[in-house]
Amino acid sequence: MLLLGLESSCDETGAAVVRDDGVVLSDVVHSQVELHAAYGGVVPELASRDHARNVAPVVREALSRAGVTLDALDGIAVTHRPGLVGALLVGVQVAKGLAWAAGKPLVGVDHLMGHLLAIFLEREGETPPPPPEFPFVALLASGGHTALFRVDGPTTDAVHELGGTRDDAAGEAFDKVAKLLGLGYPGGPVVDRLATSGDPSVFPLDAPMSFGAPGASLEMSFSGIKTRIATHVRERTTPLSDGEVAGICASFQRAVTTVLAEKLVAAARRESVRHVVLGGGVAANSELRRRVTELALAHGITPHLPDKKSCTDNAAMIAYAGAMRLARGEHDTWDLVATSQTALPRATRKGRGKR
Numbered sequence: 545m546l547l548l549g550l551e552s553s554c555d556e557t558g559a560a561v562v563r564d565d566g567v568v569l570s571d572v573v574h575s576q577v578e579l580h581a582a583y584g585g586v587v588p589e590l591a592s593r594d595h596a597r598n599v600a601p602v603v604r605e606a607l608s609r610a611g612v613t614l615d616a617l618d619g620i621a622v623t624h625r626p627g628l629v630g631a632l633l634v635g636v637q638v639a640k641g642l643a644w645a646a647g648k649p650l651v652g653v654d655h656l657m658g659h660l661l662a663i664f665l666e667r668e669g670e671t672p673p674p675p676p677e678f679p680f681v682a683l684l685a686s687g688g689h690t691a692l693f694r695v696d697g698p699t700t701d702a703v704h705e706l707g708g709t710r711d712d713a714a715g716e717a718f719d720k721v722a723k724l725l726g727l728g729y730p731g732g733p734v735v736d737r738l739a740t741s742g743d744p745s746v747f748p749l750d751a752p753m754s755f756g757a758p759g760a761s762l763e764m765s766f767s768g769i770k771t772r773i774a775t776h777v778r779e780r781t782t783p784l785s786d787g788e789v790a791g792i793c794a795s796f797q798r799a800v801t802t803v804l805a806e807k808l809v810a811a812a813r814r815e816s817v818r819h820v821v822l823g824g825g826v827a828a829n830s831e832l833r834r835r836v837t838e839l840a841l842a843h844g845i846t847p848h849l850p851d852k853k854s855c856t857d858n859a860a861m862i863a864y865a866g867a868m869r870l871a872r873g874e875h876d877t878w879d880l881v882a883t884s885q886t887a888l889p890r891a892t893r894k895g896r897g898k899r
């Protein structure tokens with residue numbers, strides 16, 4: 545099967561053509577980062593307008609790079625939740641139009657399913673390591689979501705949350721810390737880069753809700769660590785030196801990646817599964833990748849890390865997740881709606897408990 549996928553849930557307009565064995569024939573991403581950078585975060589109205597401007601050329605480019613026409617497709621998959629509703633609507637309406645015009649099934653995809661299954665994508669020119677076996681435990685860490693999932697199969701009904709953040713998502717914390725340090729948006733990649741040269745002992749931070757702390761669980765919290773940095777920056781009377789900024793980045797990244805790696809491996813052990821998987825933008829973080837690899841191998845668990853292009857938002861993962869639904873005979877009707885919330889049931893309530 546061959547699917548066209550569309551992604552417009554946040555600040556990337558994506559279209560991709562993917563086979564149901566995970567082979568990516570094309571994957572086009574138009575990033576809006578420059579558009580939103582001046583505002584320090586995504587401006588929803590600007591995002592929707594930019595998606596509307598770029599979606600047609602992005603789709604055309606994806607079909608042309610794959611060397612296919614709409615006739616060759618078996619279905620059209622589109623992210624319809626969760627995300628910014630105005631942004632999602634652009635992709636959903638375009639997907640409906642294309643599916644109707646070409647007489648192909650329309651398949652709505654939950655964006656989080658895309659991230660969880662991105663590990664199965666095979667890009668041209670790569671010899672990917674063997675894919676994970678079901679069941680596996682996945683850490684999905686992005687700008688909007690951070691949680692651990694037990695994944696028994698490639699569809700929503702086979703995915704169960706084991707624990708998630710009680711407040712900020714990990715990517716959101718990276719973005720907020722970068723903003724506090726005057727490093728711009730998005731924060732993850734720049735904090736990742738600066739952390740490599742920083743000395744974490746400049747500003748030591750504990751890993752929040754780690755297993756060293758009493759009452760620790762698979763739940764997480766990232767707002768306290770961000771507040772500690774905010775207070776430190778506010779109380780400073782002189783500007784931070786480059787060395788101090790790099791040190792804070794290193795310390796923050798170490799604390800966050802410690803807790804993410806530790807909880808992922810603990811969850812896998814608790815569930816008695818032998819494979820762990822990363823997904824979402826934060827999965828591109830070099831320290832997280834290293835720590836997860838080391839800790840998993842130390843416990844006889846196989847780590848599976850998607851390539852960095854598959855971690856951040858893209859339409860290839862949406863096409864693949866759509867193919868998994870279509871393979872089960874599932875598709876949607878013309879009344880498919882865009883919704884801000886995920887369909888995956890939450891185990892962790894936001895705002896709950898002591899951090």
Ligand code: KG4
Binds near residue numbers: 714719824827829
């Ligand atoms: O998955 P994604 O592209 O979009 C959402 O679904 O949210 O994730 C974006 C998030 C942003 O918060 C960004 O700062 C973070 O992923 N991110 C990173 C890195 N690259 C992107 N965080 C840490 N280290 C990175 N290298």
Ligand code: ZN
Binds near residue numbers: 687824
């Ligand atoms: Zn995402």
